[in-house]
Amino acid sequence: MSIPLSIKWNGQKLTILDQQKLPHAIEYLTLEIVEDVYDAIFSLKVRGAPAIGITAAYGLAIGAKRHDTDSLEAFQQYVEKDAAYLNSSRPTAVNLGWALSRLKDKVREAKNVPQAKLLLLAEAVEIHQEDEASCRSIGEHALVLLQGQTRVMTICNAGSVATAKYGTALAPFHLGSERGRGFEVFACETRPIYQGARLTVWELQQSGVDVTLITDSMAAHTIGTKEIEAIIVGADRIAANGDTANKIGTYNLALLAAAFSIPFYVAAPVSTFDLSIEDGTAIPIEERNPEEITHTNGKPVAPLGTKVFNPAFDVTPAHLITAIITEKGIITADYQKNIFDLLGASTGKGERI
Numbered sequence: 001m002s003i004p005l006s007i008k009w010n011g012q013k014l015t016i017l018d019q020q021k022l023p024h025a026i027e028y029l030t031l032e033i034v035e036d037v038y039d040a041i042f043s044l045k046v047r048g049a050p051a052i053g054i055t056a057a058y059g060l061a062i063g064a065k066r067h068d069t070d071s072l073e074a075f076q077q078y079v080e081k082d083a084a085y086l087n088s089s090r091p092t093a094v095n096l097g098w099a100l101s102r103l104k105d106k107v108r109e110a111k112n113v114p115q116a117k118l119l120l121l122a123e124a125v126e127i128h129q130e131d132e133a134s135c136r137s138i139g140e141h142a143l144v145l146l147q148g149q150t151r152v153m154t155i156c157n158a159g160s161v162a163t164a165k166y167g168t169a170l171a172p173f174h175l176g177s178e179r180g181r182g183f184e185v186f187a188c189e190t191r192p193i194y195q196g197a198r199l200t201v202w203e204l205q206q207s208g209v210d211v212t213l214i215t216d217s218m219a220a221h222t223i224g225t226k227e228i229e230a231i232i233v234g235a236d237r238i239a240a241n242g243d244t245a246n247k248i249g250t251y252n253l254a255l256l257a258a259a260f261s262i263p264f265y266v267a268a269p270v271s272t273f274d275l276s277i278e279d280g281t282a283i284p285i286e287e288r289n290p291e292e293i294t295h296t297n298g299k300p301v302a303p304l305g306t307k308v309f310n311p312a313f314d315v316t317p318a319h320l321i322t323a324i325i326t327e328k329g330i331i332t333a334d335y336q337k338n339i340f341d342l343l344g345a346s347t348g349k350g351e352r353i
């Protein structure tokens, strides 16, 4: 797979692929301080639930290196403050808070500040490496599920650049291409910031996958006329009952899948599950700058001062989801029961994974 990695850590330096420059430029940014990481996440230079979590983890670790104190208590307070700041960059993807929580837990194991700093960094590297393995496993499980299905639709970008590597929803296409398993993918452009047109199309072309770009409003007509056989999407937060938050427009596709009686799959690592919430009504939905809708290339399209509603995500009810594909396996309804079975009895209600 010849797609540039979204996140690089060389032991000293954190660099990210600037996703706002894709697909026409491959540029990496070095993030040196916590504020750089916050800005990179907030401005979607790095985006995608898993990639956000990995980047924030490194951000917390590099930020902690700058805290010169011998007091472990003071150090832990600094880390808590930095983690809260990074966690405020975007509200919907649970991977952000999940990754930061893992690092904060590690600090509590430390006996002194130098050890705490090493533990933070080691945990960030661990999260990064785990995600690559998880995405590859999701791709393998998804290939099994998609057997006999060639024409598949997706929305947004749940691809390699949104993760450590391979992606979630796009993982089967990247892996399949390496094995001569052909797909015809129909990518929704994903207004208002075009993750589908800019990122998914580019990724799949890099992997030699047959990809066709459509506007979001073409989805129903395309499913019917092109005889789409399945829809597969990523996720930003999955509640205990299986309700799933993903890019705005995903709910539309789930309704269309039901109307056309085709399967609707969610692909996500277990780090995207948030068992502390019963259902999707508790998932915070990010609302972004109205100019993402009123402007194109910085120029106003709508009349100035137009009232705008710009939610970046929607929530698909579990009953519209055919299966959730994770690195640990595939789950189907009854999600409430099967999610806990999949994750083991240790994750009781109210615990994050």
Ligand SMILES: CSC[C@H]1O[C@H](OP(=O)(O)O)[C@H](O)[C@@H]1O
Binding pocket: 047, 048, 049, 050, 156, 157, 158, 159, 162, 163, 167, 168, 169, 195, 233, 234, 235, 236, 246, 247, 248, 312
């Ligand atoms: C595997 S990426 C998951 C998820 O994140 C994306 O949102 P954004 O581009 O705003 O970061 C999109 O919802 C993907 O499906």
